[in-house]
Amino acid sequence: MTPSERLGLATRAFFLATVVGLAAAFREPRVFQATLVILALGALALASTQFTVIPPRWVYLVEGFLAALVIGATLPEGAMLLPYLMVPALLTGVGGKIVPVVVVSGLEMLALLLALLVGGVETPTQEGIELAAPWAVASLGAGLVGVWLVQLRGTRVAGDEVSYESARRLLSQLRTVARRLSSGLDPVSMADAILAAVHERLGATRAAVFVRTEGGVLAPLGYRGVDAQGVLLPEGPAVDTCWAEMEPVVAVPGNGHGGNGHGPVAAHPHTVLPLRNSARMIGVVVVDLDEPPSHETVVRLMAELDEQAVRLDAALVFDEVRSLATMEERQRLAREIHDGVAQEIASLGYLVDDLAATSAGEEHRGRLHSLRGEISRVVSELRLSIFDLRSEISPAAGLGSALSDYVRAVGARSGLTVHLTLDEAPTRLRGEVEMELLRITQEAVTNARKHANARNLWVDCRIQPPYARISVEDDGGGLGPPREDSYGMKIMRERAERIDARLEIGPRNGTHGTQGTKVAVTVGAEPTRGS
């Protein structure tokens, strides 16, 4: 029950209770009958506002008119019923507009006059008007007070208290979410909920949720149904129309969107539903249906989707903010290392060079040379750390090329032979997921480079959004038992958790013995293949 419905019930109940009591006390049969009629009228009006789609404004209008007719006919004995006229006017006033209030009160006055002129047999019209006029005016007043109350509250909503309150609520939610990371505002599980709703309402055979990413590309967030990944794409005239008009586009079977309808697969009728947050599109749901849904089904589903879309939008914005903040922090950290400790150690290196050059003893010089070697190693580690911290994924290129650039650059610098395979679908992963996958790969490569004493590095990427699997294998010494809980492993685990990815770390099943380590990260469900 909404607040205005509660108000409707309360005011009617109050007035009728008073009036019934009075009517019973005066034992006036006509007034008692009229009271019963008004009681029925009130109940009917209450039911209409709550259970039908008739706008409440019209309900109050009719209620006021009929109540005034009934009461007018019972005057002068029914004068105690006159206060009831304030109920429809007040309820109309709570709607927030003055004109409807004036209309309702005007109609009530008209009805009273009509009843007095036509039906008021025993009542001299003059006396009736004298009785009714104050209450008719009071009803207008009650309506205006209703309007004023709403406006008063409205200004307070726009004012500080409420906005502070909502900001506080948002922030505390943010804090909770930031603590538990992906659990509270997780776009992927929200997409799953949307897919479940679409499946349930429309009986969709396949469905996919796509959301707009920073570069304007539509990235898949979730798929449902056999081979959905291969069939449902965020493109075609239906998607364009849906995006432009922000309304669902229901496809007719046989009139397939996309392609010229020659191929056996091209005639799939895709229905496209918008995911919108007020006047903004945040994504689309592409649906594959056996038969077109009824209009009512779509309307009901859209009501549900609109609600989900708001939540999804919040989750996506939160993700974006988080990754922006992280990125900024990483850049800052890179600058700090670059300008601080890295330069200091590098200058120590020059100092050692100087000492070695001016040193007389052969043995002493040898020691200084090996010290210089160590310093150079530390500085080049720092250089690579700065490189890691600064590396980003360009909106145009995507994870695949960022990964291959990184792996090749690092491989070249550390003398590793890199074997890279890359299978990347045309669609993109979400920016946050791409970022975390790149970071996990960086960490895995760093581990192989630093600790494993490896010569070869195999990096295998399969990116089929929202599914992706990246494995990094080396032929180095492998993990000793204590390394399982190393800092690097912990960071990878945390990153994987953040995007709900699965991380496997273990010995590599190499063909030349079982030396080496394998780190694999998987996000999303592996696409099912129908054909």
Place this chain on the structure above:
Amino acid sequence: MSAPEPLSVLLVDDHELIRQGLARAFERSEGFSVVGEAGSVKEGIALAEELDPAVVVTDVRLPDGTGLDLVRHLRQASDTVGIVVLTMYAGDDQLFGALEAGASAFVAKDSPSDDVIAAARHASVSPRSFAAADLAGAMRRRLSPSGPQLSARETEVLKLLAEGLGVAAISRQLFVSESTAKTHISKIYEKLGAANRAQAIMIAIRSGLLSDEPL
């Protein structure tokens, strides 16, 4: 020593310890004399104009801009000044940035000071050439398959395109929808920077993604 006049060196780096270390290294080696030290792009430009050094050694990250701006400025003013870019940053794009700005040599800050001296010597002798460690590797990385990288599926589609198949035929052959095939094709064009099929095939052959033998 009856050596010819020493080569004048200007050091540009905002870290004093680095400048000191380098200055010591230059003073130690024969044939150089550090005539000035600057901590910013602006100072560097002013001192270079005033001192007309034979070699400028500059950091990339400076408080008021990038050392590459300084390099560009110096190179525009003079064809004969030797310019050594010294950086903490890793990554091939740094190296190519220095090359494009007109530097004569590129040295990382993890290299011993002897490398900086050697680079300065090279820069003074042939300022319009370019020397860097692993330059060949960086060139290879830039030219070789890393350029356009096609996925396994895209390579398949590219081969079929080269065979002269149409979209419908490709989609049938690969058991995908026509729109999927179209997406692959447009992605291939995008990656290769091609406007049409003929161009895509030409670029693919040139960059070694397709062999030019008759299929």
